[in-house]
Amino acid sequence: MKTQAPAAHADAAPAPAGLAKRQVHAVAGCYFVASFAALGLPPYLTAILPGLGDPHGRWAGLLYIVPTVFSALGAPLWGHLADRFGRKRLLLRAQLGLSVSFLLAGLANSLPAFALALVLQGFLGGTFAATNGYLAAALEGPGLSRALTLMQGAARAALVAAPILVGALSPFLSPHRQYVVMAVLPLAAAALLARLPEPRRAEASPGAPAATEAEHATEQPPTGLRALYLYEFAFVFATIISFPYLIALVEQRIPGLNGTVAGALFALPHLVYLLTAARVHTAVLNRPRAALALGFTLVAVGLAAHGPAHSTLAFVLARLVLGAGMTLGLVSLSVLAADAARGRAPGRMFGTLELISKGGAVAAGALAALVNSAFGADATVLVGTAAALATAALSLLSRTRWSH
Structure with a gap:
């Protein structure tokens, strides 16, 4: 009890809910992990689809945007539920949703099954809104904008690194089956996020x-x-x-x-x-x-x-x-x-x-x-x-x- 009160008081200005810098960095690391497969594997759809019955990869363009479309459609709903039931809970849900959808995509043996997995990836994911909503409930002003800038950096780092790693692993494991391996990443992120606190609104203090x-x-x-x-x-x-x-x-x-x-x-x-x-x-x-x-x-x-x-x-x-x-x-x-x-x-x-x-x-x-x-x-x-x-x-x- 004594150790928590001074920390919360000391962090009141930059982070009203008491979210420490190392915790923000942990959230950024989890966002990077979640973005890794989502950004690294789609460029290889033309290599994945021939094994699923689309020899010329004609569906690659449409499937490329399927997760984006369903992520957009689901984001307002998940954001509303996060405000109602807790930001940490919905952030964990997003990571676990990605893990399940990646596993289904990696195990899919037909084009319809693979497409359904991508739909679920978009709808069950939504880590962008979930992560930023979590941070906004704990930070405000320059502290929040700095954290949002860091999250963008995590996504950019994944955009640069992920396709390179996927390409390097391709001679040993097909990009399609790499989805199964990538399912471990958001699962590990969820385990780390489970150790973080539920953020409290800045308005909680009197006045x-x-x-x-x-x-x-x-x-x-x-x-x-x-x-x-x-x-x-x-x-x-x-x-x-x-x-x-x-x-x-x-x-x-x-x-x-x-x-x-x-x-x-x-x-x-x-x-x-x-x-x-x-x-x-x-x-x-x-x-x-x-x-x-x-x-x-x-x-x-x-x-x-x-x-x-x-x-x-x-x-x-x-x-x-x-x-x-x-x-x-x-x-x-x-x-x-x-x-x-x-x-x-x-x-x-x-x-x-x-x-x-x-x-x-x-x-x-x-x-x-x-x-x-x-x-x-x-x-x-x-x-x-x-x-x-x-x-x-x-x-x-x-x-x-x-x-x-």
């Missing part, structure tokens, strides 16, 4: 509810949350639309380029985030709206630079600029999301935010397929450029709506 509501009334007008959702959708759409056909574009512009180099070019913006996000967070903490507009602008410039790129150096420069814009945008959105979560039910808010984010990803993937089919791979980056420029202009014009 906190009134202060939080007053602060919300002055700092977060009703349009603030709608604007956050709009910018989240636009940012995900603008950055992801170039992903599916980037390797094809690079190989088209630089024939004979080594596959490892092409993969490194794909990963470069995510590496920029990993190397700079913490410092960028400190720089944009007090000016996230201006930083978001700059982020959209740099994303537009970086994507536009893919058009005239016909050398490895030109692609490196374009990807670096895109990485700078991606980092500014993602960190700024984390700061704005932390601000918007103040005084709101975090599970529901982050569940809706995941719905919006996944919706942007699905829209980007669908439009990328149509644009690539009609005009070629280079047209996808032009669409991303136009979307980023339009949103940058909108964010500058509507900054007064964000103001207090």
